[in-house]
Amino acid sequence: MKSIVVVSSLTGNTLKVASAVAYGLDDNLEAVKVEENPDVSDYDLVVIGTWIDRGTADAKAQEFIKTIKNKKVAVFATLGAYPDSDHAKKCLDNISKLFDSSNEVVGQFICQGAVSYKMIERMKTMFPEGHPHAMNEDRRKRLEEAKKHPDEADLAAARQYFAELKAKLEA
Numbered sequence: 001m002k003s004i005v006v007v008s009s010l011t012g013n014t015l016k017v018a019s020a021v022a023y024g025l026d027d028n029l030e031a032v033k034v035e036e037n038p039d040v041s042d043y044d045l046v047v048i049g050t051w052i053d054r055g056t057a058d059a060k061a062q063e064f065i066k067t068i069k070n071k072k073v074a075v076f077a078t079l080g081a082y083p084d085s086d087h088a089k090k091c092l093d094n095i096s097k098l099f100d101s102s103n104e105v106v107g108q109f110i111c112q113g114a115v116s117y118k119m120i121e122r123m124k125t126m127f128p129e130g131h132p133h134a135m136n137e138d139r140r141k142r143l144e145e146a147k148k149h150p151d152e153a154d155l156a157a158a159r160q161y162f163a164e165l166k167a168k169l170e171a
């Protein structure tokens with residue numbers, strides 16, 4: 001099974017995961033940046049990595065996703081929220097819906113990724129005290145945790161997930 005990993009990453013978190021995903025699929029596989037606009041027509045499995053931007057794939061990943069037709073596809077993503085949260089599930093769901101119906105979504109992986117300092121500062125001004133999205137203790141804790149990710153355990157989990165997915169698809 002010929003696989004390609006295409007990644008969209010703003011600050012590097014998803015790019016780190018992309019290397020682990022590629023390694024899980026094949027020792028010699030390297031992830032390709034979405035900006036290179038790779039031709040996926042020769043591949044059986046197209047794996048797309050994206051950072052989460054307002055609950056879905058970022059604009060570059062979205063644009064690329066829309067071009068894919070008649071493929072087995074899998075998604076991985078990094079986000080500031082906890083990976084087992086409803087928000088994370090909703091994000092993956094939203095991304096799945098972006099694919100043309102001729103594709104088959106065969107896998108999904110998500111983990112936390114550090115939120116940029118710039119974004120945290122912006123959030124503080126966008127959501128002043130009293131606003132439902134204002135900075136509070138829970139949010140502060142989540143952002144502190146996100147700072148540590150993706151960590152070695154996330155990368156190992158990503159690698160294992162995609163190694164197993166490949167084995168399953170080839171069985």
Ligand SMILES: Cc1cc2nc3c(=O)[nH]c(=O)nc-3n(C[C@H](O)[C@H](O)[C@H](O)COP(=O)(O)O)c2cc1C
Binds near residue numbers: 053
């Ligand atoms: C403009 C912007 C919007 C974001 N929206 C969300 C969001 O809706 N949910 C979330 O959990 N994290 C959100 N994040 C956090 C990023 O998805 C997260 O930090 C991710 O790991 C960044 O990946 P990258 O380093 O590959 O760019 C947002 C970050 C930015 C800058």
